[in-house]
Structures are given as structure tokens and as C-alpha cells.
Amino acid sequence: MTTIIEARDLSKTYGDVQALSHVTLSVEKGALFGLLGPNGSGKTTMIKMLTGQTRPTVGSATVLGVDVIRDPVGVRGLVGIIPEQETPPSFLTAIEYLEFVAAVRKITDIEKKADWWFDFLDFADKKNVLCKDLSRGTRQKLMFTQAFIHEPELALIDEPLINFDPIMQDLVKDYLAGYVKKGKTIFISTHILEVAEEICSGFAILHKGTLLHTGPVTGLTARGEHLPSFFLSLVRKDRHV
Ligand SMILES: Nc1ncnc2c1ncn2[C@@H]1O[C@H](COP(=O)(O)OP(=O)(O)O)[C@@H](O)[C@H]1O
């Protein structure tokens, strides 16, 4: 097995806020890994550290074999990322934004690849519309496209289904499941537990910056447990400690 993400003892403090405390976890190639946790549990902080957007206070991590502290630019060059709440630049049209991404990432054949995505996510009619005039859902389609258009070995998505309607959520879930079948790896954060149970192969539960559990989803289902009730029992127990 090839390890794609290896985080060792990662901690992050913002002033006197301990956002993440000594998190150690690994993700293998081909996994669709879900990072679960209530609001404020440290999911976004974890993704930011794994993608070289913020430096850990303590600990280390390698992503696709690259050290995220020593070479954050190298990591960002390799992976696909959809940061939380991110929207494309307001002053570019949808296609101009993808051309911009293609120039930065040195992607060839961008017109053809972009057309495939416009068609797949059903927003070809928005190709020449300025991003400031796109709906939230369409902006998310564009963010999704920029994360996958270079077919990265690893994509990290902070809340992938937010802003999508049920039809689009279904399409995106199928796409993610198909993507890992090709041997690629996906790391998502979500607080929609049913989605995690449906599509994830492995998961971790964060609560107040601490890792409460990490393991395969099949381990749970083999014991007849469901992820949502498992999650709630762990988090509630922790709350009463
Ligand atoms: N830039 C920041 N400055 C100060 N505190 C932050 C910052 N980013 C996150 N936090 C705090 O760190 C904790 C974890 O936040 P976050 O990683 O965004 O959690 P989640 O994504 O699980 O909701 C929260 O208490 C949040 O308020």
C-alpha cells in the first residue's frame, strides 16, 4: 500500500485558540477519506495544513511524499484543492478563470477539457458569464472543475457538497466514487454524516481539535454500526468528560 497523506502529531494554535491538538493520521492511495467533526472542530485547519496554506505550530506532514512545511508550493502544485467558502475571481468569466488555472498549472488542451466539464456539470450556458454574476451553485461547479481538471493524484475538498442541489450532489458523489476507482485519492471534510457513510472508505472524527477515532468505514458496518450514531455517541461522550 502506498501512503498518500501522513500527518504526525499536527497541532495548530491561533493566538490562544488551540484549533488542532496532536493529530496523527494516514491516508492510503485509492481512499475516499472523510474528515468528520462538528463546526469548529478543526477540519478546515487540518486541510489548510495539508495543502501548505497554513503552517503547523507543531508536528509534520507529508502529502504525496512532499513535506508540507518545507515545500508548501510543491504540495499545492500537485494536489487539487477546493478551500472552504472559496469563490472564483469576480472579474473573470468562467472560461477565463479556467484558462487562468490552466496557465498556472500548465494544463494543455484547456478548451476541450473545459468543455467536457461545462457539459458534465451542466453549466455550458455560463461559460462567458462573469463569475460575480454566477449563482453560488454555479461558482461551486467552477471550483469543482478547477480542482479536478488536471486530474490530480490527490484532491482535498472542504465540504464538497455545500451549495449543490440534490441532483448535483448525486452527480458529484458518483464522480468522486469513480475517481478513486481509478487509483486516485480524495480527502474531504464534511459534517454530513450520511454522505460520509455512503461514499467514504475511511474516516476520522475530530472534536475540539482532538482526533477521537480513525479507521475504515467497513470496520463499522461489519459490526452493524452506522456512522451517524457512532459519531454522535463519541462526540457526546467527549462532551460529558
Ligand atoms: N485564522 C484563524 N484565527 C483564529 N482562530 C481561528 C482561525 N481559523 C480557525 N480558527 C479557530 O480554530 C478552530 C477550528 O476552526 P476550523 O478549522 O475552521 O474548524 P471546522 O472547519 O471544523 O469548522 C475554531 O475554534 C476556529 O474559531
Ligand SMILES: [Mg+2]
Ligand atoms: Mg470548516
